[in-house]
Amino acid sequence: MANRTVIDLFCGAGGLSEGFRQAGFHVLAGNDFFEAAGETFALTHREATFLPGPIQNHSTRDFLKAAGLRSGELDVLVGGPPCQGFSVYNHQRGLHDERSSLYREYLRIVEGLKPRWVVLENVTGMTSAGGGAAVLAIKQGLEALGYVVKEKILRAEEYGVPQERRRIVFVGNRIGKPVEFPDRTHGEGRIPFVNIRDAIDDLPKVGNGEGLELQSYRFEPRSDFQAAMRAGSNAVLNHTAGKLSRVNLERLKHIPQGGSWRDIPHDLLPEGMKRAKRSDHTKRYGRLSWEGLASTILTKCDPHWGAYFHPDQDRTLTVREAARLQSFPDWFVFQGSRTDQYTQVGNAVPPLLGKAVANAILLSEIGTEVERTLEAAE
Numbered sequence: 001m002a003n004r005t006v007i008d009l010f011c012g013a014g015g016l017s018e019g020f021r022q023a024g025f026h027v028l029a030g031n032d033f034f035e036a037a038g039e040t041f042a043l044t045h046r047e048a049t050f051l052p053g054p055i056q057n058h059s060t061r062d063f064l065k066a067a068g069l070r071s072g073e074l075d076v077l078v079g080g081p082p083c084q085g086f087s088v089y090n091h092q093r094g095l096h097d098e099r100s101s102l103y104r105e106y107l108r109i110v111e112g113l114k115p116r117w118v119v120l121e122n123v124t125g126m127t128s129a130g131g132g133a134a135v136l137a138i139k140q141g142l143e144a145l146g147y148v149v150k151e152k153i154l155r156a157e158e159y160g161v162p163q164e165r166r167r168i169v170f171v172g173n174r175i176g177k178p179v180e181f182p183d184r185t186h187g188e189g190r191i192p193f194v195n196i197r198d199a200i201d202d203l204p205k206v207g208n209g210e211g212l213e214l215q216s217y218r219f220e221p222r223s224d225f226q227a228a229m230r231a232g233s234n235a236v237l238n239h240t241a242g243k244l245s246r247v248n249l250e251r252l253k254h255i256p257q258g259g260s261w262r263d264i265p266h267d268l269l270p271e272g273m274k275r276a277k278r279s280d281h282t283k284r285y286g287r288l289s290w291e292g293l294a295s296t297i298l299t300k301c302d303p304h305w306g307a308y309f310h311p312d313q314d315r316t317l318t319v320r321e322a323a324r325l326q327s328f329p330d331w332f333v334f335q336g337s338r339t340d341q342y343t344q345v346g347n348a349v350p351p352l353l354g355k356a357v358a359n360a361i362l363l364s365e366i367g368t369e370v371e372r373t374l375e376a377a378e
Contacts, residue, residue, distance in 0.1 A: 004362075007067055007113070008048075009055060009079030009106055013040040013334060013344040015326065016078050016121065017048075019354020023362060025076065028067035031055055036336025037344045044332050055105045060112025069113075076361065077115040079106050080122060080349060103134065107141040117177075117361055118142060120170040121349055124153055127168060138170060147172035150179045158184040159356040160191070161327045162199040162225065163294040167349065169357060177364045182356035196311060197290040198223040200321045203236055208315040209243030233330035238319040238341060248303065251285060252314050258292065260307065261285040270304070283307040288317075294325040299346035300339075319345060327352040 004025045008017040011030035021027050030041050031051040042050045049066035051058050064071060081102035103120070110118055126134050135151060142149045149172030156165035159182065171179050186193050202222060204215045215236040221227035244252070251264045261273060261284045273284070283295050286307025294307070301308040301317045308316050317325075319334055319341040327350045334341040 005067065005069070005073075005075045007063055007074060007077050007115075009077065009109060010081050010102070011041055012037045012080070012347050013332075014045050015328065015348030015351050016080060016119075016354040017041075017045060018328070018332065019349065019351040019356070020076065020078065020358040021045075022351060022355045023358035025358060028069070028074075029063055031058060031063075034340075034344075036334075036340035037347075039335035040333070040344055043335065055102070055109070060109055063109060063113060071112060072114040074113050074115040076117040076119060076358075077106075077110060077113055078119040078121075078354075080120070081106055103138050104141070107138075107145070110142065110147075111145055114174070116175050117173045118147055118149070118170070119357060119361075121167050124166045124168050127153075135168070142170070142172050146174045148174075148179055150181070152181045154181065154353060154357075155184075156327075156350050156353045157193050157293055158187050158190075159350075160186050160194055160225070160352045161325075161350040162194040162196060163297060163325045163350070165296050165350065165353075167353065171357065171361070173364075178367070180360050180364050182360040185356070193293060194223070194225045195291050196288050196294060196325075198225045199229075199294075200324050201290070202226045202230075203239060203318075203321060203324070205313060206239060206241050206315070206318065207313070208241055208249065211240030211318060213237065213240070215239055229324055229327070229329050231329065231331075236320055236330065237333050238323065239321070240338065241315040241318050242301070242338070244303075244315060249314060252287070252309060255285060255287045255309060257287055257311050258289040259287050285309070287311060297322050297325055297346050299343040301342060322346070326350045 006017055006020045006025045006027050008027060008030040011017060011032050014030060017027045017030060027045050027048045029049045029051060032038050033054045038050050038052050051062060051066055106120060139149050149170055151168055151170045153166055153168050156163055185191055202217050202219055204218050217236060221230055251268050254265060255263045262278055264285060266274060283306040285303045287309040288294060288307055288311045290311045298305055301322055303309055303316060310317060319338060322345045326345055326348055334344050
């Protein structure tokens, strides 16, 4: 697999392709309809051609031309079709949501490109929406095109990402290689999880609603993770805090590290939460703990959605902090409005999770080649 190649569909800012690039792959092209994400992808994947607009507007010939390849020459096609239709945060989720059927566009491109390997990721809600019909449809669709496919739910924190995040990942190939998923590297009996302190405490302090476009680090890296994220960067960008309202600042005063809405006096709670059971909404208005993991980074670091208050600064997470918790390197600068930037970060596959999947593919390729060499020698 010399000059290993990748095309990224529904690429967003490019978290999955960044992981493959870190594993040694060459990213040749990407597509997304989200304009700001496309700007980010184009600036951070200068070796790739970005094809803007809905995937329905692009033929397989468009992708082959952009990549400079012929059908059958691409090593890996990766992609994450928009997942809102399957998300656990969408209480009306199911196959009736038109966003749930974009995997068919992925299959259309697979049929035309005929990559050696395919990787498709999505939210775990896919396994229950429609009774798991989408999982079955994806597998059957890929198998009909000649691919042996397996799927598995991967936990991002088990691959060095400082965040509790679950994704279902499909991996397959049409070349007779074994389909394997990456071995866990972090957790019990392995390398300790990367906690919040390891991830972000070197970033500059900022106040509520404050921050400069270009800032210096607080101190030298204090963890291997910080050193890795800072490689290639000499300053901090995308590090401005959103402005909390007066009432949210008052609520925040009552929330300790690891605390949540339960710590807020009843008269300060939002009206809709005054009637909530204490067993509900467990992470709303949560303050992160230095020694813990982040909860899933979503498209908004809104305290009404989860634990997005900084451990000891009275504010919500900045885009850069959210990006660190997703394992994006600091040189990876997000474009568009701050709202657009949060959306790009929250929608992304953590690069370190993508890298683990890419390395598993490489091991499968190398392992079978080594076996054949040994067999020939015998």
